[in-house]
Each structure stands twice: as C-alpha cells, then as structure tokens.
Amino acid sequence: MWMLKMVRFMVSTFMKQHFLYKAFISLTIIVLVVTISLWSNSSERMARRCFSNHVNVEEYNIQLLPDIMTATRKPSLGKSVFFHETSCSNGIATLNARQGCAIESAALANPTWDVFLLFASPVGFSNNTAKAPTLRALESYTNVHLRNVNLWTYAHDTPISSFIDNGQLFRSKYVNSHTSDFLRYLSLYKWGGTYLDLDVIVKKSFDPIEPNYAGAESENFVAAGLINFDHTNVGHQIAEHCLSEFENNFDGGDWGNNGPGVITRVLQKICQTKNPSMMTRARCKGFNVFPVDKVYAVGWKDWRYFFEEKYSERTMKMTSDSIAIHVWNKHSSVQSIPVGSKAAYSLLAAKYCPKVFESSGEFF
Secondary structure (H helix, E strand, O other): OHHHHHHHHHHHHHHHHHHHHHHHHHHHHHHHHHHHHHHHHHHHHHHHHHOOOOOOOOOOOEEEOOEOOOOOOOOOOOOEEEEEEOOOOOOEOOOOHHHHHHHHHHHHHOOOOEEEEEEOOOOEEEOOOOOOHHHHHHOOOOOEEEEEOOHHHHHOOOOOHHHHHHOHHHHOOOHHHHHHHHHHHHHHHHHOEEEEOOOEEEOOOOOOOOOOEEEEOOOOOEEEEEEEEOOOHHHHHHHHHHHHHHHHOOOOOOOOOOOHHHHHHHHHHHHOOOOHHHOOOOOOOOOEEEOHHHOOOOOHHHHHHHOOHHHHHHHHHHOOOOOEEEOOHHHHOOOOOEOOOOOHHHHHHHHHOHHHHHHOOOEO
C-alpha cells in the first residue's frame, strides 16, 4: 500500500512540476513575442519619422532644400546622375569628403549632365551653422543640384507606390541601405540616367557609352553601384522589372538582396544566363554588363588596396581602364588617409575630385 501511495505522490509531483514548466515556457514565449513586437513597432516609427518632415525648421532656423518633385529644375531625362543620402539627419545638410568626392568626380567628368544628390531625410542650411567644407567645395559646379526627396510623394503614381505605403521598408534590419536600394531603382524608373553609390570616383565621361549598362562585381553577381537606364525603350522596361522584383522579393533581413540581388536576378531572366560575362547587348535586348575591371577592378575583399601605399602601383594599374572605381565604404569607412599619402585612393581623389580633396583637411 505504501508503495502505491509513493507512486501516486511522485506522479502528482511530476505533473505539478510539468504544468509549472509548461506555464513558464508559455509565459516566456508570450513575453518574447510582445517584446519583439514592441521593438519592431518602435523601429518602424523611428524610421518613418526619419524620412518624414520631422525637423523643427523654425526653432533651428533651417531653410530646407527644395523637394525634387516641386523644384523648378527637374532632372534631364536620360542624362542625369543620381546619388542618394539616406542617413537619418538632424536637419542640417552635410556630406563627408569621400561622398563629396564621388559627386565632384561625376560632375567634373560629365559637365553636360545634371548631377543630383537627393536627401531622403529632410535637410537644409541654417544661418546658425557653418556649411560643411565639402558642400562649399561643390558650390562651384553649376551642374550639381541638392534636393530633398519625400519617399511617399516620389513613389506616387509609380508601380511601387503600394510598397512604400505598406511600411515593409521601414521594418527592414538595414533600413538606410534598403532605402537607398529603393531609391536607385525608382529614380532610374522616373527619369532614366545613371545611378552611382556615394563611395565611387568617376574617371571617365558617360557620353561615349551607349545607354543601358551596369558592371559585373564577380563571376556570379552584377553590382548595383553604377547602373544606367535610358528613359524609354529597354532601359525603362528593365527599370520597371527591377521595381517589381524589389517589391515581390524584398527581404529586410538580407543586406544585399534588394540592391545587387535585384539587378542580378532581373538580368538573369532577361539574358537567360546566370553568368554576367555573357550578359551582352545581343543577349540582353540592348543591355550590357561590363566586365569586372570597368568598375569593380578591386573587389571588396581587397578594399585595403586603395588605402595602403604598398599596393598603390598595383591598384593604379588594375584600375587604369576603369570607368569608375568603387572603394567599398561598408568595409573601408573606418580607414582614414592622411592628405599627401601615396595610397591609390589619395592619388585618384587628388586628380578626379580636386576641390573636395583640397577641402578635406588633414585626412581624407
């Protein structure tokens, strides 16, 4: 009898403990779900605020830049260069020297093209704050135009307007990067022309190049740091395909999926090949993918080649035939260069963005 009582006691104790364990696990899951949901909602609200008119312009005496959709001077169709600054700002327009170098090099090499820098987070200038040296250096270029861009009005009446309205972009793990991806394809769809990353140096004019092109990053991927589409014909059609691909396969947890991933997947379908070296105009309905040496001669794993003097001669030779060079800011942003250095990036900047380079101070 006593053994039966002992068994019953043990079973009862186990059941109670098992119930408490299950209750603990369930409560933990609920707390985690609520915490993640609150964090996600908070992050989305912060992102939305970043890209909306959140700045108290009267308090800080800020004169906002014109909006690209309401400004008198609009981009020239098919002959404009677009840069996008998607960092969250405090309302004051600013650029670092390397960003300014990208813009100056594009303007200097292409004097008959309009060069637009679009700020996704509204900015302007204040009488209370000195203008950044980089921006002062760019003022002498009459083809450089600074504009704000409202994501919602910019996407209005385009195939991707519903995407920006549903808020998926603002829940991205890489919201600033993916906003740049969103804007590059949207700007090219609306106006045609050339998109460039803010970590490039343009070496050659775009005038002699037949429209509709990008550059291969590797044997597997087409990069998105330089893309050109015409405003009509095949370029506009591919731009529309890119918007559709961006929306339908958007992944906020994958940094590269929505930028280089989009142009790569779209061209794979159009060109009927996964090999960028085979993406020729004949095969791709008039679109061309340049070989690696034209833009990405120095790959991201070798980004230090631009910054260390011992690689200078090799790097200059590697990039001698490049249309532009890309310095992989995602990896290289922490590496500074003393002005006067013989590193390749310093030599290239001194030649192709001389005014910004001169204004950069002790380090570039």
